[in-house]
Amino acid sequence: MEGRSCLRLCVSGGGRQGLASNSAVHELLECPVCLSIMHPPIHQCPNGHTICVVCKSKVQNSCPICRQELGNIRCLALEKVAESIELPCKYRYLGCQDIFPYHTRIRHEENCKYRGYNCPYAGTECYVTGDIPFLVAHLKADHNVDMHEGSTFNHRYVKPNPHEIEIATWMLTIFNCFGYQFCLHFEAFHLGMAPVYMAFLRFMGDENEASKFSYSLEVGGNGRKLKWQGVPRSIRDGHKTVRDSLDGLIITRNIALFFSGGDRQELKLKVAGRIWREQS
DSSP states (O other), X not given: OTTXXXXXXXXXXXOEETOOOOHHHHHHTXXXXXXXXXXXXXXXXXXXXXXXXXXXXXXXXXXXXXXXXXXXXXOHHHHHHHXXXXXXXXXXXXXXXXXXXXXXXXXXXXXXXXXXXXXXXXXXXXXXXXXXXXXXXXXXXXXXXXXEESSEEEEEEEESOGGXXXXXXXXXXXXXXXXXXXXXXEEEEEETTEEEEEEEEEESSOHHHHTTEEEEEEEEETTEEEXXXXXXXXXXXXXXXXXXXXXXXEEEHHHHHXXXXXXXXXXXXXXXXXXXXOOO
């Protein structure tokens, strides 16, 4: 296209692999504060220095270059440039090779399959993100989670005074099998007015990989059993999202104490489980 050889213009709404936009234009669009690529609205001071809208609120309305008052002057020309070029996904360093027109790049990044995963630990709020190998190392080092090998398990949950526990989260357990990691969760909460326990499995990976597996969970005692079979949810879904959707084995407190035996004053619940790969 004549007169625009220095820019690559938008031609579609999707990403294109392996392309790169002009480095000089990238430098022009680089915010002097956060060094990220600016997108509309782009503000400028009276001397023409530009800044992104996020950083504008952080610098007390003072230009970081010349200290002039920023006001509300928009750099419309640069905004048009930003809208016309294609930019790499910000998760390129994690493996995404797609290039997107400005206006679709942000939407892509919100769901990019290469974006980092949130830490699956549920005992406390943890804001660490990263790829799966990083999170496995993080769970071992920082949360001291139990790591087990194999696709079958028997896990025991004990609580001396379960009637005093209305909301609780037991220690996360990680199972390594089939070359992947699975998180076993066990929680106490209220379903309506009823105190219940819930066990469920999450897959450390994306939804497409998670759908290739199934699992079963079983609790029992006194000649009775409860069994659940389902598909592990990806850790893209937070543990509260999975819990609140009731996608797992739910046991009322009375039944849990019945399975625990004795005088029903102590929770001693054994959860047996199995993970398997579905035939394609």
